[in-house]
Amino acid sequence: MQFLNDRRPSHDLTYSDVFLAPSYSNVASRMQVDLTTPDGIGTTIPVVVANMTAVAGRRMAETVARRGGVAVFPQDIPAEAIADMTSAVKRSHLVFDTPITLHPTDRIINALDLMHKRSHGAVIVVDDAHRPVGIFTEIDGEGFDRFTPLADVMSSHTIAISDKLSPPDLFNALNERRVHLAPVIDDDGRLSGVVTEKGALRATHYRPALDRIGRLLVAAAVGVNGDVAAKTRTLMETGADVIVVDTAHGHQQKMIEALAAVRSVNDELPVVAGNVVTAEGTKDLINAGADIVKVGVGPGAMCTTRMMTGVGRPQFSAVVDCAAAARAAGKHVWADGGIRHPRDVALAIAAGAANVMIGSWFAGTFESAADTLRDSDGRLYKENYGMASRRAVTFRSRAETGFERARKEMFEEGISQSRMYLDPRTPSVEDILDRIVTGVRSASTYVGATTIDEFHERAIVGVQSFTGYTEGQPIPESW
DSSP states (O other), rough: OGGGGOOOOSSSOOOOGEEEOOOOOOEEEEGOOOOOOTTTTSSSEEEEEETTTTSHHHHHHHHHHHOOOOEEEETOOHHHHHHHHHHHHHOSSSSOOOOEEOOOBHHHHHHHHHHGGGTTEEEEEEEESOOEEEEEEEGGGSOOOOSSSSGGGOOOSSEEOOOOOOOHHHHHHHHHTOOOOEEEEOOOOOOEEEEEEEHHHHHHHHHHHHHHHSOOOOEEEEEEEOOOOHHHHHHHHTTTTTTEOSSSSSSHHHHHHHHHHHHHOOOOOOOEEEESSHHHHHHHHTTTTSSEEEOOSSOOBBOOOHHHHOOOOOOHHHHHHHHHHHTTTTOOOEESSOOOOOHHHHHHHTTTTTEEEEEEHHSSSTTTSSSSOTTTTSSSHHHHEOTSSSHHHHHHHHHHHHHHHHHHHHHOOOOSOOEEOOTTTOSSSSHHHHHHHHHHHHHHHTTTTTSSSHHHOOOOEEEOHHHHHHHOOOSSSSS
16 A cells, blocks of 8 residues: 555544545456455455444354354353354355244244344244245234234245255246245255345355355454463354454553463464554564454444543554554454444555454444344334443453442443444345445455455555545535
């Protein structure tokens, strides 16, 4: 990457402070661009779901890995739950979505409680042999008592599609029958999954992120306190493919010791460590055993660190310096935080990031781990909170005495409760991934790059004023 006219300012920059200048390009199509990440973990798009308790759960991990990214399970989650979630993701199909299933004797209220766990918005009603006998959607329940059995209201004249069909054939089968969703069945008629028109189409555009034996990829976080080696060993035994050593201030002695503990039991899985914002911090974590360094202090939407402490650094400049230090050592960085638009992902890659971590932007989606709620106007939302907030600290210290919990709860650097509304236009994380991947692929054609490494090498970045940033924003109504 170079600055336009070689003018790097003396002050640090955020993503909003900079822009990409177009260059001569011989990349004729977005589809020529390969977004496989250079960090070698197996992701085929540069998206990592941040290890936030309200965001990175089983549904999120499965969905994002199917589209080429990876989610990091938080360190606060009990080991048994991590094992269950990892096992579920590893069993997930690489093309079909996991269906929500109920029995014909179950009630409308049961279906409504589960309806918004998946973006396809349907419950597949199955018999005792797990064969689909109907589909229930929210509209099917209108006008009926909530305790009405599904057998009385489900759409029973539905099609089922063979699980042997290719994604294009799946799309055509749905399109020809003018339905957006159908259950997928095996040779014995048992339910294998569910497919939508968009899902079939996406399967032709994305490549799943897979482990060494062809299952969906999973990452998991461990903190710097307690028996780090034992926790790492447990995560490895559960099937985690990437270990993320995570703490708000990564450039400290405890992190160095934690990395040593992780390396004492793990010499095969990639190790990510952070967070830092300086070249010195990056070098120290790499020397201590990190393969990838997580960059970012304070740019997250739920984080109050900068306002509480004054500590942090504008994210674009932090990524530029840390990525250069990592590259010199043959390693990589993840840009963690501050992502609010697809342009920010492109700019993080231009700065040198191999992957980009996103948290709060994904919180307001069907797949995030929090429960789906409705406000007084009927709008769907989910509650999100920062991982250094009082709410997170309370959850993290639940096994300690009331006195110790109360002491720790006095110190917080995050928002404890925020409503993240589901955008009706992009209610699924897959909708957001479509926007990100489209944006980064298109940016690559402007830069003249077909890979992430080429993108970084060829990117020319300029500095803009606030009005320059505002000028680039669309105007949805006339002025």
